[in-house]
Amino acid sequence: MKKVFGRPKSMKNTIFHYCAGCGHSIAHRLIAEVIDELDIRGITIGVPPAGCAVLAYNYFDVDMIEAQHGRGPAMATGIKRVLPDRVVFSYQGDGDLAAIGIAESFHAANRGENITVIFINNAVYGMTGGQMAPTSLLNQKTTTSPTGRKSLLDGHPIRISEVFTLLPGTAYIERCMVNSPASILKTKKSIRKAFQYQIEGKGFSLVEILSPCPTNWKMTPVESCRWIDEVMIKEFPLGVMKDLPAMEEKEEKKGGKTS
Amino acid sequence: MQGNKIIGEAAVLAGCRFYAGYPITPQNEIPEYMSERLRTVEGGVFIQSESEIAAIHMVAGASAAGARSMTSSSSPGISLKQEGISSLAACQLPAVIVNMMRGGPGLGNISPAQGDYFQATRGGGHGDYRTIVLGPATAQELADFTMDAFDLADQYRTPVMILADGMMGQMMEPVIFKEPKPRVYSDSYMMRGAGKGKSKIIRGLILDPLDMEEHNWTLERKYRVIAKKETRHELYRTEDAELILVAYGTAARIAKGAIKRLREAGLKAGLFRPITLWPFPENELRDLAKVFENFLVFEMSTGQMLEDVRLALQGYARIGFHGRPGGVVPTPVELANVVMRQYDRKQGIIEHY
Amino acid sequence: MIVKTIFSGFGGQGVLMMGFTLAHGAMNAGYQVTFLPAYGAEVRGGTANCTVAVSDDEIASPIASEPDYVVVLNTPSLYTFQNRVAPGGSLFLNSSIIAVDPSRRDVRIFKIPASEIAEQLGNLRTVNTVMMGAFLKMAGLVTPDIYLSSMEEVMGSKKRSIIDVNHKAFTAGFEYLEEST
Numbered sequence: 001m002k003k004v005f006g007r008p009k010s011m012k013n014t015i016f017h018y019c020a021g022c023g024h025s026i027a028h029r030l031i032a033e034v035i036d037e038l039d040i041r042g043i044t045i046g047v048p049p050a051g052c053a054v055l056a057y058n059y060f061d062v063d064m065i066e067a068q069h070g071r072g073p074a075m076a077t078g079i080k081r082v083l084p085d086r087v088v089f090s091y092q093g094d095g096d097l098a099a100i101g102i103a104e105s106f107h108a109a110n111r112g113e114n115i116t117v118i119f120i121n122n123a124v125y126g127m128t129g130g131q132m133a134p135t136s137l138l139n140q141k142t143t144t145s146p147t148g149r150k151s152l153l154d155g156h157p158i159r160i161s162e163v164f165t166l167l168p169g170t171a172y173i174e175r176c177m178v179n180s181p182a183s184i185l186k187t188k189k190s191i192r193k194a195f196q197y198q199i200e201g202k203g204f205s206l207v208e209i210l211s212p213c214p215t216n217w218k219m220t221p222v223e224s225c226r227w228i229d230e231v232m233i234k235e236f237p238l239g240v241m242k243d244l245p246a247m248e249e250k251e252e253k254k255g256g257k258t259s
Numbered sequence: 260m261q262g263n264k265i266i267g268e269a270a271v272l273a274g275c276r277f278y279a280g281y282p283i284t285p286q287n288e289i290p291e292y293m294s295e296r297l298r299t300v301e302g303g304v305f306i307q308s309e310s311e312i313a314a315i316h317m318v319a320g321a322s323a324a325g326a327r328s329m330t331s332s333s334s335p336g337i338s339l340k341q342e343g344i345s346s347l348a349a350c351q352l353p354a355v356i357v358n359m360m361r362g363g364p365g366l367g368n369i370s371p372a373q374g375d376y377f378q379a380t381r382g383g384g385h386g387d388y389r390t391i392v393l394g395p396a397t398a399q400e401l402a403d404f405t406m407d408a409f410d411l412a413d414q415y416r417t418p419v420m421i422l423a424d425g426m427m428g429q430m431m432e433p434v435i436f437k438e439p440k441p442r443v444y445s446d447s448y449m450m451r452g453a454g455k456g457k458s459k460i461i462r463g464l465i466l467d468p469l470d471m472e473e474h475n476w477t478l479e480r481k482y483r484v485i486a487k488k489e490t491r492h493e494l495y496r497t498e499d500a501e502l503i504l505v506a507y508g509t510a511a512r513i514a515k516g517a518i519k520r521l522r523e524a525g526l527k528a529g530l531f532r533p534i535t536l537w538p539f540p541e542n543e544l545r546d547l548a549k550v551f552e553n554f555l556v557f558e559m560s561t562g563q564m565l566e567d568v569r570l571a572l573q574g575y576a577r578i579g580f581h582g583r584p585g586g587v588v589p590t591p592v593e594l595a596n597v598v599m600r601q602y603d604r605k606q607g608i609i610e611h612y
Numbered sequence: 613m614i615v616k617t618i619f620s621g622f623g624g625q626g627v628l629m630m631g632f633t634l635a636h637g638a639m640n641a642g643y644q645v646t647f648l649p650a651y652g653a654e655v656r657g658g659t660a661n662c663t664v665a666v667s668d669d670e671i672a673s674p675i676a677s678e679p680d681y682v683v684v685l686n687t688p689s690l691y692t693f694q695n696r697v698a699p700g701g702s703l704f705l706n707s708s709i710i711a712v713d714p715s716r717r718d719v720r721i722f723k724i725p726a727s728e729i730a731e732q733l734g735n736l737r738t739v740n741t742v743m744m745g746a747f748l749k750m751a752g753l754v755t756p757d758i759y760l761s762s763m764e765e766v767m768g769s770k771k772r773s774i775i776d777v778n779h780k781a782f783t784a785g786f787e788y789l790e791e792s793t
Contacts, residue, residue, distance in 0.1 A: 043452040047320075057460045063450045065323050066462035068346050071316035074308070078320025078328070079450070081304040082277055086324075086452050104316070107309035261647075430674050431632070431647035433639045516672030590677035 008032035010041045012061045021221025023211025024052055026178045027120060028059050030188045031089070034195050035062060044087045045079055047072040049101075051093035052126040070101020073108035076115045087198055089116040095125050098134040098158050105160075112169030112203040116194045119160060119206055122213040123232065130216035134158045137235050142216070157235055161208045165241040171203035173241040177210035177233070179225035190240075202245045210236055262401050263288035263428040266357055266421065269405035270329050271296050271303070273439045275355070277321035277328040279306040279314040281336060284369045285425035286359035289331040302326070311336040315343025315356070322352045323461055325449035327409050327442065331357035333425065334375050335366060337383070344418050345384030348478070349463025353412035353444070355405070356390075357421045359428040362586035370586025371426035371509055376563035379422045380537040387475045389482045391419040391489065392536040394507040398432035400534075406439050413444040415485055422536060424559070426509050426588060486538035493532040496522075500529030502602055503547060505568050506557040507533050509588065514557050516591025521598055528598060536564070541571035548575040553607045555579040555598055559588065565612060577608035613668050615753060616676035618693055620661035621685025621706075626740035629766070630683070631662035634744070637754040637762035638666040646674035659688050666753050683747050685726070685739060687712060704747050706739060722746060722789060729784050735774075738781035745785025756786060 007013060010032040016025040035041050041062055048056035050069035057064030067075040072090035080088040097105045097119050108115065124142055125131040132142040132149055135157050139148035149157075161175045172194055176187035187209055194205035210232050212224035219227060260268070267289050270278070278293040290307060297303030304321070308314035314330045321328040332340060337358045347354050360375045362368040379392045391411050393404040401423065408419040450459055465471040493511075496518060497503060506514040511532040521528045531547060531554075533540050548554075554576050556565045561584050569578060579601045583589045601609055617634070619627040628649050635647035649662040663676045678698040684690045685706045694714045697703050702720040708727030726742040741763070748759055760782060764775055 041458075042454040045324075045450055045452055054464060057462060061453075061458045063453050063459045064462075065320070065450055065460070066346075066350065066464055068316065068342050071312065071343070074313040074316035075320035075323075077306065077313075078277065078279070078317035078322070079324045080320075081306065081317075082302075082321045082324035082326040083451055103309050104313050107313065111306075426648065426674070429649055431635060431649075432645065432671075432674075512671075513673045513675075515670070519672065588673075588675055590675060591673050592677060 008036045010035040010044075010061050012059055014058055016059065017055060018052065019215045021212055021214040021224055022052070023122065023178045023209065023213070024120060026184060027118065027187070027209055027211065028056065030184065030191050031091075031118060032060060033188060034192045037192065038195055038199065040087050040195070040199070043085070044089070045083070047076045047079070047088070047090040049090070049092045049096040051096050053091055053093060053120065054127065056091055070096050070099070071104055072096065072101065073113070073115065073117060074104040077108050077111070077113050080113060080115050084114070087116075087195060089118060089195070091118045092120070093126065094119070094121045094123065094133040094135040098160050106164070106167070109164050109204045109206065110167045110169045112171070114198055114201055114203055116198050117204075117206045118191065119208040120211045121160070121208055121236065122211045123157070124213050124216045126213050126216055135160070135236075137231065159236060161206065161241045164206055169204055170206065170242060171244045172197050172205040173208070175208040175210065175236060175238050175241065177228050177238060179210070179212055179228045197245055200245070208236075260398065260434050261288060261429065261431045262398055262423070263359070264292045265398055265401045265434050266331070266405050267292035267296055269402040269436060270355065270409070271300060272436055273327065273406040273409040274442055275327045275329050275409065276300065276302045277304045277318065277326040278330065279308045279317040279321075280330050280332065281308050281311045281314055283311075283333045283336045285361060285371075285428050286331050286333050286357065288428070289357065311339035312342060315340040315347075318354050319343055319347055319350070319352055322347070322354050323350075323450045325446070325451060327353075327413075329355040329357070331359070333359045333361045333369075334363045334372075337375060337378065341378075341384035344390060345382070345386050345388060346463055347418040348382075348388035348390065349386065350461050351416040352418075352461070353409075353416050354418045355408045355412055355421065356418055358423070360422065360424040362584070368586045369425060371424035371559065371588055372584060372586050373424060373508060373510060373559040374561075374563070374584055375422065376536065376558070376560060379420050380539065380567070388478060389485075389537055391415070391417060391485060391538075392422050393419065394422050394534060394536045395427065396508050396511045396532065398427075398430065398434045401427065402434045402436055406437065410440055411489065413442060415481060416448065417481070422508070424509050489535060490538045490540045490543070491534035492540035492543050493530075493534060495530035495532065497529030497531065497547070500527050500551065501604075502526065502528045502553045502555065502598070503531050503551050504528055504555050504557055504598070505531045505533075505544070505564070507536060507564065510557050510559050513589060513591050513594055517594035517598060520591055520595040524595070524599070526599065526602070533564070539567045539571065541567065544568065544571040545573070545575070548572050551576065553577050553579070553602060555581065555601060555608060557581045557594055560584045569612065577611045579608040579610055580612050614665060614671065615667070615681070615751070616663060616665045616679045617681040617683065617751070618661060618663050618676055618679045618696065619683045620659060620689035620693055621740075623660045625660075625685045626737070627660050627685060628662050630740045630744055631664045633759070633763050633766045634753070635664050635666075636766055637759045638664075640762055641754045641758050643668060644671050646671050648674045659686070659692065661689065661693075681747065681751055683743055684710065685743065686710065690714060702750060704743060706743060722750060724785060724788055726785065729788065730781060733777060733780050733784060735777045735781070738778055741778045741781035742785035742788075745782040745787075746789045749786045749789045756782065
């Protein structure tokens, strides 16, 4: 009998510790599938964050080095500059990337480091137990915004993808989600493109993934998926924010026609 | 050659191929020098990072990837780097960190000081760890110790700090660069992609307390080996001395000047100069207490190394202290005068700490 | 023997260059040397200074609390350093710019109209070299030959004409004191 579905080779044979309905495990799997498909397991180095995905190195069967909270892009920079022919990705949550590590992320993007950042945005601090994140929505209740996030007190949710798009150093930025089979497939495509661009030396790529956190949202997994569709994407619209390599290709073609 | 540039040149000669740092006075010549010098060597990478924090983590990444790596800063910047230094120690990654100390706490000032001794020798960041700390006092030692620092970092897979001060960084003295030793560092410690083999993990997160404890003891066993094997000190005119000054770095230079004046005035003083500040040469200092009864610690701080001296001497001798914090660099004359006031042939050290 | 000298003037007058070249020359003459420039906020605009220690033995402290020589190129430097000179030491002034008289009576004072001399040579920027000529005449730490060859080394690939005018400036300073003392 032909095997049609199995564990990606770049994934270890371990059970995820993630909660039921959590988006991390899906994102992990997609990355591993992409690594398999691009046949880059042997040259890939991953940098997991502090946060729920802190144990990501137990799941990926590629070289992985722990970063302190928020410092993934700095560490990835160090690795990539020393080993420019390796594929280096950092995997970060919203606290890691958009709060404590905003400087490292922003400047790695601005330098146009040829790395890939997978950004899991679930609008909440997962591992520490549901505190407010920089991406928490206005009026969203968390354990540190019990009456809902108020802009006057807590500021506004940060749209990382949009902000990073403005940096000339970034090559490819897309916001996706993982709450349905279709959206998962789309996300995989995006991750693949990001890795592909890195291999081609196109520069900094970031894939933001809106990801369900049923435990801290205090919803069922199904409700969580619906909440992304109905609420979250209003604040965080989906789509390709920037695809410099594709744009340049288009320009070239155009230029070719006229000449 | 200027002290800061000496460090840069010695580092590159020792095989340093990665430098990341953030400008802060009085060590700006190190990043400036490295930005130019690393372009001239194959595989050399220089990054002006967005912060000292980013710099130390870039260094960690580069170190894991197998490059000899260095960062430098001055006191406030070193405070920021502590997160990364703790992480380097936990992950057993080699790196060299240069601290050109200035006055503190807080922003303090940019004048030479020695107020970071506690931070450097006690670990500095969180958790059970130690950092090897070398305290150079001359331009020649800046060159030699920078090279040694890379060797020690590799040998023990641990961060090594050069603890100097703003004056040493700015001062120029002639220097001869020694022949660096070939690097001894196993590829198996490097993270360069799994290839066809097993994937590797470098981490300091060990959730099981018993496993974490074992990791702590593993590190501690390493630190004990370092303490046994790598302790260094210098003795200066102690053979016929009646009083021993204890000082390191720039303060030790001033002490040597004071000793000459004291001897001219008929007081035979000598110097015990710790070269490794951690591991502190406590046994060697204690041995001196078998012969000498009077010691005087001199630091450009309110008295930090003083505590190590007191621990080492354990009440066997009388200990005096003179400190000038805040970026003040006292003269040999001042120190000589203080010694004469603080020491009485009959009584010994008058104000005993 | 240990001799400490402080050079001080406006930023841009070349006082760091003076000290550095002296240190270089003394090193070439076989001495132990330290060169310590003032750094940081002190030198961002305003006055620059440096300390050179020359010794035939290990140099303990590179700082000069009582320098044997002080060479000042502007008035603020005179005020800052005149009280530091060791009794019996020497103070060299650029008298073209410094109109005031030093307050010290226990040191030897040498006034050199260095800016005028430099101007006569056609290059005002050689003020520092004129002062060096006069200074070395009295201090004698290194011979003119060693100093000038060190200066060429330090100046590196600078144009021959600039090196030549500095040679002239040095000689003019050197000879000025000979004539007047």
